[in-house]
Amino acid sequence: MRDYILRRLLMLIPILLGISVCVFTIMQLVPGNVVNGILGIEQTPELRAIWEKKLGLDQPPLIQYFRWMGNVLRGDFGESFRTGAQVFPEIISRFTITAELALLSCLTSLIIAIPLGIVSALKRNRPVDKVVRVAALMGVSMPSFASATLIILFLSKAFGYFTPVKYVSLIQNPGTNLEIMILPALILGTTMAGSVMRMTRSSILEVMRQDFIKAVRAKGAPERITIFRHALKNGCIPIITLVGMQMGGLLGGTVVIEQIFSIPGLGQYVLTGISQRDYPVVQGCVLFIAFIYVIINLFVDIIYTYVDPRIQYA
Amino acid sequence: MKRLFALFVCTVLLLSAAPTFALADGGILRVGTDAEPIGFDPHTISAVASARVMTQLYNQLVDVDGDLNVVPELAESWEQPDDTTYIFHLRGDVTFHNGRSMTAEDVKYSFERILDPNVGALGSSASYAGDIESIEIIDDLTVKFTLKQINAPFLASLSSWYCSIVAKEAVEENGDLLSADGGTGPFTLGEWIPDNMVSINKYDGYFIPDQPKVDGIEFYVMTDSSARLAALRTGSVDLIAADTSMLPLVAGDANINTLSYQSRNYAALCLNTTLPQFSDVRVRQAISLALNRQDIIDLAYNGEAEVSGFVPASLGHWAVDVTEHPLYQQDIEKAKALMSEAGYADGFEVTLIVGLLDSLRDIGAVAQQQLAEIGITVNVVNKENAEYVALWSAHDFEIMACQNGAGSDPSRGVAFFFKTGNSANIAGYSNARVDELCELGAGTTDVAQREEYYKEAIEIILDEEPNVVIASPREYFLSSAKLLGFEPSAAEPYSLATAYLAE
Numbered sequence: 001m002r003d004y005i006l007r008r009l010l011m012l013i014p015i016l017l018g019i020s021v022c023v024f025t026i027m028q029l030v031p032g033n034v035v036n037g038i039l040g041i042e043q044t045p046e047l048r049a050i051w052e053k054k055l056g057l058d059q060p061p062l063i064q065y066f067r068w069m070g071n072v073l074r075g076d077f078g079e080s081f082r083t084g085a086q087v088f089p090e091i092i093s094r095f096t097i098t099a100e101l102a103l104l105s106c107l108t109s110l111i112i113a114i115p116l117g118i119v120s121a122l123k124r125n126r127p128v129d130k131v132v133r134v135a136a137l138m139g140v141s142m143p144s145f146a147s148a149t150l151i152i153l154f155l156s157k158a159f160g161y162f163t164p165v166k167y168v169s170l171i172q173n174p175g176t177n178l179e180i181m182i183l184p185a186l187i188l189g190t191t192m193a194g195s196v197m198r199m200t201r202s203s204i205l206e207v208m209r210q211d212f213i214k215a216v217r218a219k220g221a222p223e224r225i226t227i228f229r230h231a232l233k234n235g236c237i238p239i240i241t242l243v244g245m246q247m248g249g250l251l252g253g254t255v256v257i258e259q260i261f262s263i264p265g266l267g268q269y270v271l272t273g274i275s276q277r278d279y280p281v282v283q284g285c286v287l288f289i290a291f292i293y294v295i296i297n298l299f300v301d302i303i304y305t306y307v308d309p310r311i312q313y314a
Numbered sequence: 315m316k317r318l319f320a321l322f323v324c325t326v327l328l329l330s331a332a333p334t335f336a337l338a339d340g341g342i343l344r345v346g347t348d349a350e351p352i353g354f355d356p357h358t359i360s361a362v363a364s365a366r367v368m369t370q371l372y373n374q375l376v377d378v379d380g381d382l383n384v385v386p387e388l389a390e391s392w393e394q395p396d397d398t399t400y401i402f403h404l405r406g407d408v409t410f411h412n413g414r415s416m417t418a419e420d421v422k423y424s425f426e427r428i429l430d431p432n433v434g435a436l437g438s439s440a441s442y443a444g445d446i447e448s449i450e451i452i453d454d455l456t457v458k459f460t461l462k463q464i465n466a467p468f469l470a471s472l473s474s475w476y477c478s479i480v481a482k483e484a485v486e487e488n489g490d491l492l493s494a495d496g497g498t499g500p501f502t503l504g505e506w507i508p509d510n511m512v513s514i515n516k517y518d519g520y521f522i523p524d525q526p527k528v529d530g531i532e533f534y535v536m537t538d539s540s541a542r543l544a545a546l547r548t549g550s551v552d553l554i555a556a557d558t559s560m561l562p563l564v565a566g567d568a569n570i571n572t573l574s575y576q577s578r579n580y581a582a583l584c585l586n587t588t589l590p591q592f593s594d595v596r597v598r599q600a601i602s603l604a605l606n607r608q609d610i611i612d613l614a615y616n617g618e619a620e621v622s623g624f625v626p627a628s629l630g631h632w633a634v635d636v637t638e639h640p641l642y643q644q645d646i647e648k649a650k651a652l653m654s655e656a657g658y659a660d661g662f663e664v665t666l667i668v669g670l671l672d673s674l675r676d677i678g679a680v681a682q683q684q685l686a687e688i689g690i691t692v693n694v695v696n697k698e699n700a701e702y703v704a705l706w707s708a709h710d711f712e713i714m715a716c717q718n719g720a721g722s723d724p725s726r727g728v729a730f731f732f733k734t735g736n737s738a739n740i741a742g743y744s745n746a747r748v749d750e751l752c753e754l755g756a757g758t759t760d761v762a763q764r765e766e767y768y769k770e771a772i773e774i775i776l777d778e779e780p781n782v783v784i785a786s787p788r789e790y791f792l793s794s795a796k797l798l799g800f801e802p803s804a805a806e807p808y809s810l811a812t813a814y815l816a817e
């Protein structure tokens with residue numbers, strides 16, 4: 001197992017190197033650069049030259065790449081071209097916010113989807129199954145920005161309520177933090193819940209047809225034990241895979257919700273970076289997200305061995 | 315499964331261990347803004363989102379009032395022994411936010427920083443402080459500027475935030491002022507949570523008595539306009555930047571006030587005059603005649619804009635009224651005749667670049683239909699912000715819809731955008747007489763004389779239409795009814811030092 005984890009971690013090196021080349025090349029190819037944005041309407045050729053020199057953009061791309069990569073290898077992700085702030089601490093502080101949102105969304109999605117998926121499977125083709133399936137389809141189909149806007153408008157009109165505008169961390173003020181996070185997490189969670197519920201339903205249906213369930217029932221186990229200890233545990237591998245992928249997707253994919261609710265997460269940081277052509281920010285964020293994505297996948301693989309002891313990595 | 319759940323909860327808790335922030339209470343004005351500030355160094359930041367905050371932190375030597383008169387700010391008076399020498403007498407009661415008194419030394423340092431080629435300050439160009447030859451300290455409160463040549467708009471240009479007076483020690487301590495505060499303004503920089511909020515606190519030592527009124531201001535970044543409006547409705551913020559589409563939604567709401575002012579900005583279709591079809595003045599005039607500006611205003615600005623030339627009415631005595639100008643009246647027949655005369659009876663195909671603002675995209679769509687009537691097939695291409703700006707600065711387009719600011723002096727509105735070779739002259743326009751008039755206008759300080767020069771230049775440019783100007787929009791704010799004392803204007807869009815909250 002330890003060797004396996006080590007091997008997987010070693011694979012990170014070529015993955016991250018490849019991604020660094022890709023993201024650097026793409027950023028260079030995208031038209032426009034940060035200097036245009038800094039100078040705006042005030043740009044003159046002289047000022048452009050000063051700023052390009054200041055930011056190292058006057059160097060050939062290959063030199064820029066190796067200089068950046070060399071610093072990254074020494075743990076220095078550089079400074080934002082626009083704000084001058086160190087990129088890495090900013091990534092970490094924003095990642096904690098986005099990760100909290102992603103985890104809460106996952107939690108919401110699991111709390112909604114697993115029970116509904118089980119009910120739907122057990123009551124297959126009965127009215128309750130049909131209602132749940134239609135609800136799930138709606139959850140999958142409704143874009144989160146639309147539901148977010150509708151919910152904000154509804155709450156402000158009907159109850160005069162708006163989420164706290166100033167971001168505070170969970171440690172500093174758990175109540176306010178959860179109040180800020182609960183709506184976005186519910187919206188993202190319900191969107192995710194649709195697909196998780198459908199996956200749960202089909203996994204449970206498949207497991208329930210297998211012989212070992214008949215054996216469990218034959219030995220007189222109560223239905224609760226049959227479903228939770230035997231059917232769900234055996235059927236949850238595809239669910240874990242799906243949730244793992246959704247988690248990874250959320251790390252860069254909560255940006256619209258972050259914008260609507262003014263949550264200072266990683267998504268907004270990357271988006272602002274892209275629109276301002278802030279190379280160190282975009283490159284640093286993409287590398288970091290890729291790293292986390294790989295780690296989440298590794299984590300999912302390790303969970304498999306816990307859920308299904310037959311799976312072993314050597 | 316239980317263990318997994320516990321792990322989940324623990325991870326949520328651990329990841330949330332972000333740094334703590336202080337909370338303020340009482341007398342705080344909360345503002346919902348539409349964009350994230352980039353930083354607060356007044357010498358190197360041009361972004362409007364930053365300016366809202368920076369203009370509360372810093373002062374300049376002089377200010378320009380609503381009637382475009384230069385009025386005292388940090389300098390209580392000034393004299394001009396000759397056309398290239400300015401002597402400023404500074405106020406004696408000004409202190410920086412660290413408590414130290416501001417002196418002539420600080421003025422000298424600030425302008426040396428602006429002119430330092432390693433800083434790349436925006437005020438280093440000839441439009442601002444670029445013509446300064448030397449700065450001499452006469453005594454603690456007197457400083458003398460000598461210019462390389464006569465520069466009539468120099469005094470007015472010192473009112474720009476690019477020419478703010480900053481404290482040397484604040485720059486030296488932090489390397490720059492992007493996230494530091496070295497100002498003398500009514501507020502001091504508080505905390506900054508990027509992509510969420512910036513707070514500024516009342517500076518008790520501010521040199522204008524009884525200002526600011528509030529204990530502090532919190533600017534919240536709310537890029538989503540419906541969220542911004544909901545926040546105002548529920549009392550989560552007191553003031554928001556609004557667009558015209560919000561106005562019908564709050565009409566009749568007794569708790570919400572609408573504030574507005576006529577801006578000094580104008581929208582235009584910039585024609586690349588270096589291309590064969592647009593080098594012919596008749597084609598440019600035909601385009602101007604083909605447009606129905608009121609229709610564009612109704613669609614792009616919900617009617618909240620005025621037909622305008624490139625020196626809008628908000629520039630007071632410098633402005634030239636275009637509402638009666640023959641090229642500003644829609645006349646399709648005349649436009650078609652001009653097109654045939656120019657050899658384009660069958661029209662031509664052209665690409666129109668839009669971007670940056672929704673109003674510019676809307677203008678593109680309406681112009682496309684209106685120009686079709688004289689045979690011009692317009693392909694509207696929407697560009698993402700950075701790409702739009704890149705095309706703007708490379709002058710790489712056929713037609714580009716842009717919004718320009720006419721500034722507070724015709725040297726901006728006229729010379730900056732139309733003098734041969736200027737970087738903002740994206741139309742590539744060149745007229746020897748206009749160039750000469752711009753130089754004459756900048757080379758004399760006699761206002762009546764300047765007005766004569768610039769009016770002649772404006773008339774020439776209006777006839778030649780390198781930029782087909784459409785309209786000057788009104789800018790809007792929505793505020794809660796309890797916010798008083800806030801009177802935005804084109805000169806002071808965010809004059810928050812006088813704002814206060816009624817109980």
